[in-house]
Amino acid sequence: MDFLKSAVASAIAKGPPFPYSFGEKVDIDESIWTLSNGTKREDGSRCSIFSFDIAANRSRLPLARNALKKLRTLRHPGVIKVLDTVETDSYIYIATERLVPLRWHVKRKSLSPEAIKWGLHSVANTLKFINKDAASIHGSIKVGSIYTSESGEWKLGGFEVLSAVKDDEAIIYTYGSLVPGVNLYYPPELARGGWDAIKKGPHSAVDSFNFGTLIYEAFNSTFTSVDQAGQTTGIPPTMHASYKRLVNANPKARVSVANFLDQGRRSGSFFDVPLIKLTDDIDNLGVKSPGEKEEFLSDLGEQLEDFPEDFLKMKVLPELLKSAEFGGGGPKALEVVMKIAAGLPSDDFDSNVTPVVIRLFGNPDRALRVSLLDNLPLIIERLPQRVVNDKIFPQLVTGFTDLAPLVREQTLKSVLVIVPKLSDRTINGELLRYLAKTANDEQPGIRANTTICLGKIAKHLNSSTRGKVLIAAFSRALRDPFVHARNASLMALAATADHFGDEDSATRILPSVCPSLLDKEQVIRDQASKTVDVYLQKVRKAAESMPASALPPTNTSDGSAAPRMGTPQPAEGGASSWAGWAISSFTNKMSTAAGEIQANGSASPNPTPSPGPAASKASTLASASTLHRQAVTSPxxxxxxxxxxxxxxxxxxxxxxxDGADDGADAWGDMGDDTFFDDSNDTSPKASAKATSAPSLxxxxxxxxxxxxxxxxxxxxxxxxxxxxxxxxKPKTSTIxxxxxxxxxxxxxxxxxxxxxxxxxxxxxxxxxxxxxxxxxx
Structure with missing residues (x-):
């Protein structure tokens, strides 16, 4: 029974459900609140949670409730954004956007002077709204009351004593002294006469003095005494005059924060800086004219390094993505997007940028397509291979057939960027088909770039198709009338020599390159000479590893190998002559046939009688036998x-x-038909066709x-x-x-x-x- 009572009491104490989970605690200045990081249970989104323990700090409960009320009702871009609140008898929870105390940045001195000015400008805008539009007093402006959002913007909190001016019973008069650390930032009049002194001067005087101390602390990282108010150490010179007026000892002589803001916005003044100006224009980008939008985007692209990284990611990037896709920002907006996206974490890039890039490739705007292709190298490494191959490439290849030459050329150049992300099937299939079209493009520059592209992607082609495709493409380019296309082909052949076999190098590539040695252009002749040298070295190296002969050795009757027909043999005495064997062989043949066929081609009808019976018989036998063997063995x-x-x-x-012996030049020319070394017994269809086509006389x-x-x-x-x-x-079987x-x-x-x-x-x-x-x- 006691266990059941405790469970019921615990359930009642928990109060209404709070759909957020607490994370690690965040250390902040002295405050009535405990700040923790949190996440929303529904979607896991990040948040911050301010919690107040009523039982442990009941005396300051009015301050906590006042802050809760003001945060719920006060809506301004410079105020902390509230997501949800819960209040029970034991605690108060306020879930807000994810925040980081400004104190962290100030202590580390991680903010540049321009970034501090940008943050002060944001706080001044918020204070102007509170003092003037809301007719209220903040009463606790200090570094501990300001936080930075995920976008890097300065957000104002610390609303424990925020009070309306017309409220005579406002909380600031009765509980203002309960705010932790407030004594350090007291203006002189409050130190002398208490909080009621607010009623005797301008109601904005307290906030003006505290804003001045905020300026000093932001630039110097510390504020240890009210006596430091008015010192200009570390503060930019352009702010000195206006800053001193903020911390004037006389509350009636102090300048209001609204006036301080107006002074800073004047031309050449301390708030007239590109960072602040561009920030103000971000929210109004969609309503600007095309000319204003172009000018804004150009300035933004030049000032990106001055912006806080988080601000670019959370504030600028979403607006630019919307402008590029829907708002007419066009190529300029996309260019800035690509620069920002290059520094994003992978998760943010995948969730924010990748979907927009995929949609933009389907946009028919040519200028946008060219800008996408130009900036693709900045983001290609961040895009998954499946996304590039399946979603981007099918949209990208439409540029190969575009009517605008610029689009075709940029599409061709982008191949080198995306080819590592494409599958083998895509490269050796669809991509090669499109490159075959650009190789015949009417624009000579596109044809030359296609040759260069093929040379650079050669290593990505399949070995089974590489040689066939590249030799055909480069050989065609060697005949291109555009000099740079021919030069590109020669350079590509030299660069891809390792991808071709020895036989292709000798029989297909070298014959194609050699005519370029006599090209009309000197640059082509020089490059052709270099390319020929590359392949000659390759072929010579391959020849060195080949055997001396592919024929099997023949043995004589005594077992020793006989020299092959037509092979030069060493001469007598150790001397050798390369032509000796040919001359002697020819002489032997002529001596054998001497007396049989006369030089003038005439023959006597009466045989010349032999000198004697024995000699006649021997010589006749020898000559007849020799003639018969010659008729059998050789033509x-x-x-x-x-x-x-x-x-x-x-x-x-x-x-x-x-009749067939016409001219020696024709015989050398016939070698080009690849029939010079054909086998006389060739039975191939090609040989049969040649035999059939030859007329019979x-x-x-x-x-x-x-x-x-x-x-x-x-x-x-x-x-x-x-x-x-x-x-x-005559044989007996003859029919003659x-x-x-x-x-x-x-x-x-x-x-x-x-x-x-x-x-x-x-x-x-x-x-x-x-x-x-x-x-x-x-």
Missing amino acids: PPPISRTASSTGTKAAAMFQDDE PYDDGGEPDFSGWLAAQSQKKTGNKPLPKGLA GAPKTASSVKKAASSRPAVTKKIDMKPKESEVDEDDAWGDGW
Whole structure:
């Protein structure tokens, strides 16, 4: 039962629910309040909580209640913003925006003179409102009554004795002396006559004197005695005159805070500084004319370093984001936004800036798009890869096809900024398709920049597509009429040499670059020479690691390796000549054929008798055998078609070779068609097509007898009807009849149409081993 009573009593004592959680305690000056950091339970947003323990400090309860009442009813930008309040019989809680005591900054001397002026200007504005518009007296202006918000702005609190002037029973007259530390800031008249002295002079005189002591303490970080009031140590010279009038010993001679503010706003005076001026214009940015807005944003961009960082983040940035997106601030507002956003913490950037940037990329305004692309390097590292690849890039690529060349060019330049944030699929797919379009752009500068861009993003391309894309793009750029596009291609090839294989370097890149060695522009010739040197070194290095030959070695009968055909061999005596082997080989061939084919191409119809039977037989055997092997193994040398009728058939076999030999330059030119080193036995479709397309030229013998018929006729004249030698005899399986005479040939030719004869160069199998028969016949 006792436990139940205590639980009920505890629930009653707790009072109404307070939807905020207490955090760490914040140390402040002597005060009736305890300040703690807090969070809102609903959304986790940050706040500050002022708490007053009634049981422990009941004598000052009227001060706490007065402060609670004034904070609820007094609304001004320079006053602490109240979120929620709770009052019970045991405590008073006031939840406000997140605050930091000004004392912290003053003790650390972390505020610049310009920032102090800016804060004093804000407090003076608030006091002017309290004294003049609200006809009240604050009564406790000091460093301990002022806090800084998350935006860095100075906020006025300490409303424990805030009283209306017309209220004769105001709390300031009866409880003013209960405020902690108030004795240190007493004006002279209160020290002599108490709080009732307020009624004898201007009601703003107390606040004016306390504002003067605030100025001294803010610039010097301490205020230890009322005697320091009026001293100018540390105070800017422009404020000296007005400051002394604030702390005048005679309350009737003191200047009011409102007048002090007006004096400071005059041209060239202490409050006429860009920081204060720009702050006043922030709230009115949306209603300014385009010209005023442009001037304001230009000045703001130049003065960003003078603003407190928190003020830029919490106050300036939200207004600029709204202006850029909806208020017509345009590129200027966006430029300032990017500068501020670069210094934001990651959480603030993700929550405040990233969503706006994504929406702005979808804005059709060209000027805004160009400004976004120009400032993208400032924020690209802060943007997540998924956001860039999935949300920003699809909007950004619309600039590649824009009608304005400036938009296309800026879009192209931005590729270097965003490519590290893109996926491989996006880079090697959609991005390369758009770059292929800009490579053919009508603007030569865009074409040159595309080449530069491809060279710089080469490392991000897939190895399977890199060589194909880059070689095609750079080769095309080498033929560009714009000199800088050609130069960009040569420089890109030199810079990306490591990305190409040795074979591509030798067979595709070097042939494409070499024509640039004779370019009309000196700058192209110089760069081409450098690029060729890069690839020559690369190719030479690759060649050094290759074997001497890819052919398998051949062994002689005794087991030793025989030299390959056409390979230079060391000469006698240790000397060697690179041309010796070729000359000797050619001489051997000519000596073998000597006496068989005459230089003038004519042949005698009657064979020259041999000097003797033995020599004739041996020489004839050797020459016939050699001729037969040459006919089988190698193509015969060309012979003129002007030969006599005796050699017409033999000469016709070689006529095509003679006609084809036109000029040596054409042969070197044919190498460019990649057919110079083709295999003669190539059966590829390309080779078949070439063979098919070559016209067939039939040979017409004009009705003359063939070579075998002529030999048969000559033999019959000399030997009667003796048979031909075995080597010249026609095979029994041949369908051709007996040897023909000249008259029979003419008669047959007149009785039947001419038939085109094709010469079969291949030896018949039945004649391969009949060398001896040639010897017997001769």
